[in-house]
Amino acid sequence: MVDVSQHELVPEHTVLEEETLEEVLTEYDIDRTDLPKIKRNDPALPDDAAVGNVIKIVRDSRTTDQAVVYRLVVE
Numbered sequence: 001m002v003d004v005s006q007h008e009l010v011p012e013h014t015v016l017e018e019e020t021l022e023e024v025l026t027e028y029d030i031d032r033t034d035l036p037k038i039k040r041n042d043p044a045l046p047d048d049a050a051v052g053n054v055i056k057i058v059r060d061s062r063t064t065d066q067a068v069v070y071r072l073v074v075e
Contacts, residue, residue, distance in 0.1 A: 010044045011059040016070070021054050024070060038071035051075050 016024070025032065032054065040051055049055060053073045061067040 011057050013044050013046055013049075014056050014058075015046055015049050016054045016056050024054075032072060035070050035072040037074045040073050040075055045073065049073050 021032070032052075035054060038045065038055060040049065045055065051073050055071045055073060057069045057071060059067045059069070
């Protein structure tokens with residue numbers, strides 16, 4: 001079986017540490033539940049991602065070199 005998360009076109013997905021998460025939520029003045037969602041069974045998620053975790057996704061961007069987005073893992 002192919003590991004989709006290792007494909008060159010799939011952006012980097014990492015689980016955010018709680019300390020870093022608090023900084024992000026404060027910076028954007030939002031709650032965890034205000035973040036866009038990603039399903040737990042998404043093949044690009046790291047194996048250690050659990051429901052309730054926040055994932056940091058770093059994508060290549062033509063305008064800013066890299067674009068960082070955050071997603072809340074849901075069932």
